[in-house]
Amino acid sequence: MRSPLLRLTNSGLYCEQGGFYIDPWSPAACAVVTHAHGDHAVKGSRRYLTAESGRLVLQHRMGPRAHIDGLAYGETREQNGVKLSLHPAGHILGSSQVRVESRDEVWVISGDYKVAPDATCAAFEPVQCHTFITESTFAHPVFHWAPQVETFAQIHEWWRENQQQDKACFLYAYSLGKAQRLVAGLDSTLGPIFSHTSIEEMNAIYRLSGVSLPETRTPDSGMTGADWSRALILLPPSVRWNVGFPIRGNFSTAFASGWMTLPEGPAQRRVHRGFALSDHADYGELLNAVAATNAERIFVTHGYIEEFVSLLRSRGYEALSHRTPRCQSPPRVPEMRQTKLAFP
Secondary structure (H helix, E strand, O other): OOOOOOEEEOOEEEEOOOOEEEOOOOOOOEEEOOOOOOOOOOOOOOEEEEEHHHHHHHHHHHOOOOOEEEEOOOOEEEEOOEEEEEEEOOOOOOOEEEEEEEOOEEEEEOOOOOOOOOOOOOOOOOOOOOEEEEEEOOOOOOOOOOOHHHHHHHHHHHHHHHHHOOOEEEEEOOOOOHHHHHHHHOOOOOOOEEEOHHHHHHHHHHHHOOOOOOOOEOOOOOOOHHHHOOOEEEEOOOOOOOOOOOOOOOEEEEEEOHHHHOOOHHHHOOOOEEEOOOOOOOHHHHHHHHHHHOOOEEEEEEEOHHHHHHHHHHOOOEEEEOOOOOOOOOOOOOHHHHHHOOOO
């Protein structure tokens, strides 16, 4: 009996034959990185391999001395008889699914993924395989995303309402990926768009990587009182009001995240409004993505693991949990919401 193509070790998911790890959580000789978010990319590895479109982003995160190779989507690299290729995951710029093949056995590791349109990254592409490792961040029936155009319309309406009251808009979003998706989708004719330094750094790297974004600037770059009453200011979740704005005035706060679907979401984040804009697939999209792979065996990680495993088994899949040290317990969802929004 031959050993599995990939196995979970103390350092992460390892392909022994190919001599590489996928998203290891400790430094490795060779790390294949699905994307540059901190829970998937760790500093200190000897070599990194990632999608070429996200290479500059990963370089920024790992540091100037990190040795990073870029691979075009769909291009195959062979290591010790193992064929490896990267395919769009639609999560953020450069996010990839990792396809690994050896002796007619194919595994695909999804990383994080979404299927909604996003002008800042390549769209998700299903990849045929025998074994599929899927995330399950929002694998609960309560999570169902409205069309993106509707969510942006809500954000624009909130922005206009605040302008009528001379309030600045503070919109909290993750610095890498979500913030750039927002910048690309916002109507810049409504008013000036400012962004925190950490977001502005990523905006610049996205532009260098070929992504078209409207003009943004940091609040300390000449913001005026007139700007304040018309502005939308993007901030990472880790900062609050006391970030050193040159103008002090009335403001309204909001958070952009799939977790804003939950009724307690805005209160937990201490904001006035919540917008359910996620860079992950929702419940139905996860099910459709799994089906599109035609995989016989599904490993489930990151999210509502046991619930999704149980559902997939009920639908005839060989489904197993793939719990790693990075997996955290997801928020509890009220039973009334689960019953009301159950997916058919």
